[in-house]
Amino acid sequence: MRSKDVTEAAIDVLRRAETTLPSWVVERIRDAASLETNPVARSQLDAILENITVAKEGKIPICQDTGLAIFHLEVGRNSHIDFDLKEAIAEGVRLATETVPLRPNAVDPLTRKNTGDNTGPGMPDLILDLVEGDHIRITAFPKGAGSENMGFLGMLNPADDPFEFVLNGVAERAAKACPPVFVGVGIGGTFDLAARLAKKALLKMPGTSAQEAELLAQINDLGVGPMGLGGDTTALGVRIEMASCHTASLPVAVNFQCWANRSASAIVGGNGWNID
Amino acid sequence: MLGQQERFCNRGGERMEHRLKTPLSKEDVASLRAGDLVWITGTIYTARDEVHAHHRSCGNLPVDLEGAVLYHCGPLIKDGLVISAGPTTSSRVARYTKDVVDRGVRAMIGKGGISEAVEDLRGKAVYLAYPGGCGALAAKTLQVKGIHLEDLGMAEALWVLEAKDFGPMIVAIDSFGKDLYEEAKRSSKRAKGNAIA
Numbered sequence: 001m002r003s004k005d006v007t008e009a010a011i012d013v014l015r016r017a018e019t020t021l022p023s024w025v026v027e028r029i030r031d032a033a034s035l036e037t038n039p040v041a042r043s044q045l046d047a048i049l050e051n052i053t054v055a056k057e058g059k060i061p062i063c064q065d066t067g068l069a070i071f072h073l074e075v076g077r078n079s080h081i082d083f084d085l086k087e088a089i090a091e092g093v094r095l096a097t098e099t100v101p102l103r104p105n106a107v108d109p110l111t112r113k114n115t116g117d118n119t120g121p122g123m124p125d126l127i128l129d130l131v132e133g134d135h136i137r138i139t140a141f142p143k144g145a146g147s148e149n150m151g152f153l154g155m156l157n158p159a160d161d162p163f164e165f166v167l168n169g170v171a172e173r174a175a176k177a178c179p180p181v182f183v184g185v186g187i188g189g190t191f192d193l194a195a196r197l198a199k200k201a202l203l204k205m206p207g208t209s210a211q212e213a214e215l216l217a218q219i220n221d222l223g224v225g226p227m228g229l230g231g232d233t234t235a236l237g238v239r240i241e242m243a244s245c246h247t248a249s250l251p252v253a254v255n256f257q258c259w260a261n262r263s264a265s266a267i268v269g270g271n272g273w274n275i276d
Numbered sequence: 277m278l279g280q281q282e283r284f285c286n287r288g289g290e291r292m293e294h295r296l297k298t299p300l301s302k303e304d305v306a307s308l309r310a311g312d313l314v315w316i317t318g319t320i321y322t323a324r325d326e327v328h329a330h331h332r333s334c335g336n337l338p339v340d341l342e343g344a345v346l347y348h349c350g351p352l353i354k355d356g357l358v359i360s361a362g363p364t365t366s367s368r369v370a371r372y373t374k375d376v377v378d379r380g381v382r383a384m385i386g387k388g389g390i391s392e393a394v395e396d397l398r399g400k401a402v403y404l405a406y407p408g409g410c411g412a413l414a415a416k417t418l419q420v421k422g423i424h425l426e427d428l429g430m431a432e433a434l435w436v437l438e439a440k441d442f443g444p445m446i447v448a449i450d451s452f453g454k455d456l457y458e459e460a461k462r463s464s465k466r467a468k469g470n471a472i473a
Contacts, residue, residue: 040456060412064414065350067351067365101352104429105431114431137306145365176365178388223460227408228389229446229456229460230459230463
């Protein structure tokens, strides 16, 4: 595998993620717009659909908040990587910032000084999974601050109701997360694993279980509506990921994604890279 | 008592459309009711966390705020062109609302609302909601006229933008204290359930 191919693939997945949405996401927004009964809410969903078209046709970022550079890497256990994988992706982020273009969003957390190229300590953030095979599947998952800022985590008492905790938090925070939102829920694990499960739940969206469907219906009953202005459509999807936890613990985390559930993937192998 | 005021504000539920030019007058502000639609033509200024903090610490901004429209937005600009420029979450700057309204700002554009600052707007200014995330759409009606406080970086700088029929925006909080975000919260089945419990 070559470093150059990883860099090129990183630029490509960022460009596609920023300018187009996965078709199932657009379908969900379209379905919601056709069912929405609140006229203000419908106007917001119609604007969102028009915006998606304008961005796709103009090949420009859907949202000015082009997010932090987050990548999910599914690394084949037989793949041969003899270069700095993180640096190869960081180089792709720097080049994409110039060419897509992306807004420089990465700053020092204390001085607030912008690095200018969307990279820096800890950025890009790589979520790694080992899988079968001899290639790497690289998924860009740029994350804007509007939705990310509304996330929450609780170390509950095992006697507490985790779904009540999730629903209360969503009721309080969804309006500012650029709804209609996607809700990633992590239950179990540890303090940090619950948060990572919540983010992985967003990556694995949409959910399909009865439990997820029930939580989605309860969230939509909140009436927060698109952009918090009221309406039938507060969430477009819910996914729950779980892990074993300590017998004395019940960690629960929620990670929001805005309606612009941006992601795009490519496969990098020994002979180059391809769109996935 | 509130019911009477709400009826007055709603004009019997009729939703009006307004095409406004900047700078806004007191009469413009008074004509807007929550739920109305607004398009704006003229100069608007981007201002988010850092510009508001700068204003508070310096007591001044390099632009005239009398009748001004502030846009809570960190635009994506390339080679002097607005590429994508939707609104950012306004609640982060809600704490500064009184500062800028006292200096003459008559409208703020953003997303998510500033329910914390409804009283700071009363009788003076309105909050307009542009659909969050719709940066590509917004960019079609915005042009760069200038930049101040450039050292704050692309997202945080004060961009002077020329808007041409920028909208539609929804009057989400009017100058009479009516707030669509609070109404949405109150009307939820859950809120009603809790009130009964």
